[in-house]
Amino acid sequence: MLRRPARVLWWSARVLWWSARVLWWSARVLWCVLLQRRRACWLQLAALALLATFCVHVLWSSSAEHRRTKRQLLRRLAATQRSPGQRPSCSAGARGTSPRAWLAVGSPQLGETGPYRVVYDYAPAVKRVTGNRSVTYCTHVTAERLERTAALLTRWDGPLSVAVFVLPDELCSLAVQLARLRRCTPGFRRRVSVHLVYHVARAPNLTRLAPPDQLAPSDCARPLPAPVSERRRLRLPYPVNVARNAARRAARTHFVLSSDAELLPAVNTSALFLQLMARVGRGEEPRLAVTSRQVYVLPVFEVEQRMPGNKSDLVGMLRSGEAVWFHRHVCPHCQRFPGVSQYTTKRFTPGKVAAFSVTYRQVPYHRWEPIYIGTDAEPLYDERLSWEGKQDKMTQMTALCLRRYRMVVLDQLYLVHAPQPGGIRRQPGFTDPADAWRAAFIEENQRHYQRIVARLPTPAPSSRPATLHYTASVSRMARVSKQKFSQLGAEKPSGGRSSARLELLCDLARLRAEREGRLAARLAA
Known part of the structure; x- marks a missing residue:
């Protein structure tokens, strides 16, 4: 024929x-x-x-x-997109499979009152790592981009927790694709746990869905049909913060790194970070041995074509222009970390991670969105913000600022965005015609952001002697913030009075932390 x-x-x-x-x-x-x-x-x-x-x-x-x-x-x-109730190859009625009751619970922040549900451990990792034995890489993807998580296995040495946002027509193809990854990709079944996230108005049929390990094995040499997503055509928002919170909540280790699947870490990040924490516990890092809350920031970069092998290789690429900090030409303030100009000149000891800089999230870094290693005790990401609306991490950064978190930027641990077609992106996002469809989502995120900031509480004065002059400090910090706004010019945030109030609250929280630290030092002396 x-x-x-x-x-x-x-x-x-x-x-x-x-x-x-x-x-x-x-x-x-x-x-x-x-x-x-x-x-x-x-x-x-x-x-x-x-x-x-x-x-x-x-x-x-x-x-x-x-x-x-x-x-x-x-x-x-x-x-490849038929629901599991119509396709026998991924349903519980298939040969060799057995039905299972999948428990869907509310999202970590909004709970049952929110519009999203989470199915934890749909495909759990075989190796269970808990406590301080490793760091969990928590990430999120849509159903058609699940294969991107396989690239993380080549560079990440710890467990991975992946939350997948799925639509009803994507569930069966996702199960088949996941079964193939667990069978054909080395280390996937052993270290990667997959969780499902869906909207209650578009809930997939979970009643006949079989676990991926019970599906019929596929030929690893034969590629699967490329999954097609209807989310963009239907103009459905991607609940990025719901997926972030779900992946982090499912982690079993004490330390977690909440990041994106396209950001590839430095080799042996988990092991090197745990060595640093061991030195902090033994008192060998007095700069980091503090009682206040702190997180450990990994600088983010983007490259033209190839991935750097280590910090020395990255420094050479930064000097030659093959690499820049992430979104330098698109959103300069988003990932511009403190001390970025000294990153290529400051000395470091290979194999021994140390603090590159220690700072608070303050002007001129008040719009910085760092990616960090922390714990599940840190504030959750606000689940009302969508990925299409941009700046979806700003409210979580504000919560860290108001709680007086210190940002410890690490010198040899970093993240690099996977090489993109065309190399480093140089077209600003707000002038890129390809981003015009996101305008409605950006406006919605801005409305949520304004309401969230308006409800933030003003830092209350403490009963300690170091805060007796709190009222005078408020007026002084207001004058300082006003001077900073006049000096920054273009750096002034676009959020209007809410952003100005946000910056003032963060400066007040930082002032309290510094003052209480000086008082504690005097009392200890």
Whole structure:
């Protein structure tokens, strides 16, 4: 049987041939009827009518063949997206499978009152790592991008917790794809735990869904059809913060790194970080041995083509222009960390991680969105903000600021965005025509952001002697913040009075932390 392209060419050639014959016979019959006026011309006219009928039949057959081929392609596409209740290969009624009751619970922040539900440990990792034995990389993806998590296994040496946002038509293809990854990708089944996130208004059919390990094995050498997502066409928001919170909540280790699947860490990040924490516990790092809350920031970079092997390689790429800090040309303030100009010149000891800089999230870094290693005790991400609306981590950063968290930037641990087509992105996001569709989501995020900031409490004065002059400090910090705004100019946040109030609250919290630290030092002396 001919393949589809050859069959289409054959039918096209046949239609052209018979069309040419009809035109030739039409011209001949018209010449005969109009000029010769013989009886034989009428016989030729009848033959032309029969020929025209046959050509119509050929055209109809070719269009029917086209429609039949199109239906076959649509059936093949639907076979990868059909719900589990309609496709036996991923349902609990398939051979060798058994039904299982999947428990869906509310999201970590909004709970049952929110519009999203989470199914924890749909595909749990075989190796369970708990406590301080490692650091869990917590990330999130949509159903059609699950394979991106496989690249993390080559660079991350600890467990991974992945939250996947899924639509009803994507559930079966996700289960098949996940079964293939757990069978064919080394380390995936051993170290990666997968959790499902969905909207209650578009809930998938979980009643007949089988665990991925019970599905029929697939040929690892044969690629699966590329999954197709309907989320963009339906203009559905991606609940990025729900997925972030779910992945972090499911982690079993004390320390977690909440990041994106496209951000690849430095090699042996987990082991090097735990060595640093061991030195802090032994009192060998007095700069980090403090009683106040702190998180450990990993600077984020983007590259032209290749990934750096270590910090020395990264420094060389930064000097040659092959790498820059992440979104330097798109959103300069988003990932510009304190001391970025000294990152390539400050000395470090290879293999021994130390603090590059220690700071608070304050002006001119009041819009900085760092990615850090922390614990599950840190504030959750606000689940009302979507990925399409941008700046989805700002409220969580504000909560860290108001709780007087210190930001410890590490010198040899970093994150690098996976190389993109075209290299380093240089088109600002707010002028990129490809981002125009996000305008409605950006406005919605801004409305949520304004309401969240308006409800933030003002830091209350403490009963300690160090805060007796709290009222005077408020007015002094207000003057300082006003001067900083006038000096920064373009750095002034776009949130208006809410952003200004936000900065003032963060400065007040930082002032309290510094003052209480000086008091504690005097009392200890």
